[in-house]
Amino acid sequence: MSRHHGPDRSLRHAVRLARVLLSSQYALMLEFRAEIVLWALSGVLPLIMLGLWSGTGVASIPGFTPQRLVHYFLAAFVVRQFTIVWVIHAFEEDALQGRLSPALLQPLNPFWRYLAAHVSEQATRLPFVLAIVALVALVHPAALWWPTPAGLLLALLATHLAFLVRFVIQSALTMLCFWSERAAALERLLLIPYLFLSGLVAPLEAFPEPMRSFALNTPFPWMVWFPAQLLSGGTVPVARGFGVLAAWGLLFLPIAVLLWRAGLRRYSAMGA
Amino acid sequence: MPIIRAEGLSKTYRVADKQPGLLGTLRHFVARRSRDVPAVSEVSFAIEPGEIVGFLGPNGAGKTTTLKMLSGLIHPSAGTVEVAGCVPFRRQGRFLRQISLVMGQKQQLIWDLPPLDSLRVNAAVYGIEDAEAHRRIQELADMLELGDELTRPVRKLSLGERMKAELLAALLHRPAVLFLDEPTLGLDVNAQARVRRFLADINRRTGTTVLLTSHYMGDITALCPRVLLIHQGHLFFDGRLDALTERLTPCREVRLELAEPQPAAAFAPFGALESLEGRRVRLLIPQEQLTGAVARLLAMFAVLDLEVSEPPIEELIGRLFQQGVVG
Incomplete structure (x- = not known):
């Protein structure tokens, strides 16, 4: 068995592992391409909200013209597609079906596999997202815009960071699967504030002031509204946005690690 | 120096206690009650490097729980355990690189991809x-x-092909210790034989220590010079298989289909009558009397079909405990 010594070999090992995990998960995702089309279609909530808002409500959103609103919701749709996290559902099913045990017996934390699965799913989702955007542009040519290079770069960074933070927060909740066989129900509960406060149903500017202030103290708007505004050319506090996302991630990462260690002590390898 | 050492190993599970019916359901919803169920109690044994040891016991005896503790999947409630110089439940990389666990009804291979994809991942994971x-x-x-089974999706493989691919995946990193939980469960006779040959071969070539549980006596007799016998969480026997065989009354199961139904008393001279359903008869006959008994059965009754097999190991062990031979 080859062992790894020194930072060079460790890095080489990590890069190879990442490459192999991503390619195998991508191959797996391609087996489910029809399902991924349906997932991509199921994320069109921002486009539905666009239809609702463009009727009457635009005038009441400060700083939003009808065209800006179209750009915002299209950007929110794209951001949403690349920040979807389902690790709690996958983990819960794996734990109940006894598939977690074989993964625990390997010298690799199973969450790296889940992370690779999410990234691969995003890669699989990309062409379908582009197709939906192209379709919207075909029907409504005014919906398209060219983001500035800086806006595009920041939006990309913010989207990836938002995804990672969501993954870390949901991973911390996932650890509750060690205590309850139905921990995913908690995630379903959190979906309600996520939907309303993230900016998926309306840009944060449409909220009354107390509501907006409250929302900005939660992680939710920074996961969709913040990157969507960056992408669509809106005005957002850039440094605060990245700072808040990093802070939520850094808060939940040690919680996830501690719960993981405590959870493993309770693990009874059910179903295995 | 032993490669596996367990001292007073115990595991108690806390399980929910729910009465049946609507009232029980409502009570369970309002105030959950649970109770402690001991699965393994003060089990001690040591296994030297290169040994193949069979782990025997009826369902629920504690075999799988013990394997899970030895492989580090679950924490023991009490006692100490050491495998390959490590404490399993700490799950250090050094430990995980030296062991493998194959479960007959569970798989580590990615279901929708060919085994080669999983093997590539395993190679990268183990460096x-x-x-x-x-x-x-x-x-x-x-x-x-x-x-070419290695390039077909796992879901398209037969049970036997899948088990062989699982064994390949489990041994790719050349573990020093291999735990096997019912590796031949559900396989046909040929596939069972191939798996047994392979395990014996691997043990001989690489000196891999093997601890296996099986319901098939064939697996145990073909592979394991030494057996551990566990019942209701307690270790009752640890020694050579032939010493255990001496304690078991060696017998064979004889299944008959007769042309005409016969009374139970008619079978008393041949052995223990296990079941009698119309024209179908199941007997347990001591091995040394088998030839004579079968000849007399064929001479005495109009037999349409006759099958001789090993009785299930669970039954033999059950008898052993009933007779109080072990303990």
């Missing part, structure tokens, strides 16, 4: 270079008589 991984896969595939 085995591509060329070396390729060489090992080839060698193990030859031993297991696996060919």
Whole structure:
């Protein structure tokens, strides 16, 4: 068995592992391409909200013209597609079906596999997202815009960071699967504030002031509204946005690690 | 120096206690009650490097729980355990690289992809270079008589092919200790024989220590010079298989289909009558009397069909405990 010594070999090992995990998960995702089309279609909530808002409500959103609103919701749709996290559902099913045990017996934390699965799913989702955007542009040519290079770069960074933070927060909740066989129900509960406060149903500017202030103290708007505004050319506090996302991630990462260690002590390898 | 050492190993599970019916359901919803169920109690044994040891016991005896503790999947409630110089439940990389667990009804292979994809992942996880991984896969595939099965999705493989691919995946990193939980469950006779041959071969070639549970006496007799016998969480026997066989009354199961139904008393001279359903009869006959008994049965009754087999190991062990031979 080859062992790894020194930072060079460790890095080489990590890069190879990442490459192999991503390619195998991508191959797996391609087996489910029809399902991924349906997932991509199921994320069109921002486009539905666009239809609702463009009727009457635009005038009441400060700083939003009808065209800006179209750009915002299209950007929110794209951001949403690349920040979807389902690790709690996958983990819960794996734990109940006894598939977690074989993964625990390997010298690799199973969450790296889940992370690779999410990234691969995003890669699989990309062409379908582009197709939906192209379709919207075909029907409504005014919906398209060219983001500035800086806006595009920041939006990309913010989207990836938002995804990672969501993954870390949901991973911390996932650890509750060690205590309850139905921990995913908690995630379903959190979906309600996520939907309303993230900016998926309306840009944060449409909220009354107390509501907006409250929302900005939660992680939710920074996961969709913040990157969507960056992408669509809106005005957002850039440094605060990245700072808040990093802070939520850094808060939940040690919680996830501690719960993981405590959870493993309770693990009874059910179903295995 | 033992490669596996367990001292007073115990595991108690806390399980929910729910009464049946609507009232029980409502009570369970309002105030959950649970109770402690001891699965393994003060089990001690030591296994030397290179041994193949059979782990026997009826369902629920504590075999799988013990294997889970030895492989580090679950924490023991009490006692100490050491495998390959490590404490399993700490799950250090050094430990995980030295062991493998194969469960007959569970798989580590990715269900929708060919086994080769899972093997590539395993090679990367264990840090085995591509060329070396390729060489090992080839060698193990030859031993297991696996060919194009490695490029077919796992879900399209037969149970036997899948188990062979699982064994290949489990041994790619050359573990020092291999735990097997019912590796031949559900396999046909030929596949069982191939798996047994492979395990014996691997043990001989690489000195891998093997601890296996099985319901098939054939697995145990073919592979394990030494057995551990566990019942209701307690270890009752630890010794050579032939010493255990001496304690078991060696017998064979004889199934008959008769042309005409016969009274139970008619079978008393032949052995223990296990069941009598119309024209179908099941007898347990001591092995040394088998030939004579079968000849007399054929002479005495109009027999349409006759089958001789080993009785299930669970039944033999059950008898053993009933007779109080062990303990």
